Amino acid sequence: MTHLLDLIHPDAGTVLISEWRTGTPERTRAAADAVxxxxxxxxxxxxxxxxxxxxxxxxxxxLHYAQWTSDEDHLAWARAHRTAVISRVDTLVPGIERPGLNRTRLHRSVVHDAGPRPGVFAVTMTTAVEETENTENTATPVTGLLATHIHLTADGGRAIVVSEWTDAAAHETAAADAPGVRTYTLRHALTDGHGQEQYDARPPA
Structure with a gap:
């Protein structure tokens, strides 16, 4: 997989992060294909x-990671088109849980090792913004941690931390007792709204 910083668009005014809970690998594959x-x-x-x-x-x-020119531009599109798009996906995969959309800005990235490609991305959503200070001040990262990217909501009240790891085993070893952390692999990408890149990541059978 590629590094998260390689996915960041320089003109992005907002980063929208949202989770869809589908429940099973079969439903996850169907939902991803529908999207x-x-x-x-x-x-x-x-x-x-x-x-x-x-x-x-x-x-x-x-996990959806979308970059738009501004929140206002996204809201204008959502009012006109989102319901139709979501309803078509829900027809194919009913019952998807959507905890909510997070409107964020990339606050800071800390790169520990830019060499290896990440095997997984770990995502932590928290209301304790102070926890990001530990990430920013870490001088010696744990084994397998390649980079950490801190996203803050517009009001600064929430932090979403996306970290890159060499593989799932390294993350599991380091974060065995950490609650609320989910790991992901990149499945598909749109760049500049047009060019599409397909990745090999698939949910486990």
């Missing part, structure tokens, strides 16, 4: 700069 089909069929919104779809390593969900 990708919607992207391919629809006219790309000019304000959507990049859209990346990740699948949970345990096969129970998807």
């Amino acid at each position: 990708i089909q919607e992207w391919a069929a629809a006219e790309p919104p000019p304000a959507r700069l990049a859209q990346h779809l990740f699948v949970a390593t345990d096969g129970t969900g998807l």
Whole structure:
């Protein structure tokens, strides 16, 4: 997989992060395929700069990582088109749980090792922004940690931390007791709203 910083669009005014809980690998595969089909069929919104779809390593969900020119531009598109897109996906995969959309900005990235490609991305959502200070001040990272990217909501009240790891085993060893952490692999990408990249990551059978 590629590094997260390689996915960051320089003109992005907002980063939208949302989780879909699908429950099983079969439903996750079906939901991912449905989303990708919607992207391919629809006219790309000019304000959507990049859209990346990740699948949970345990096969129970998807993570959307979208970059838009601004929150206002995304809201305008959502009012006009989101309901139709979501309803078509829900027809194929009913019962998807969506805890909510997080509107964030990339606050800071700490790269420990830019060499190896990440095997998994770990995502932590927390209301304790102070926890990010530990990440920013870490001088010696744990084994397998390649980089950490801190996203803050517009009001600074929540932090979403995306960390890159060499593989799932390294992350499991380091974060065995950490609650609320989910790991993902990159499944599909849209760049500048047009070019599509397909990745090999699939939910486990």
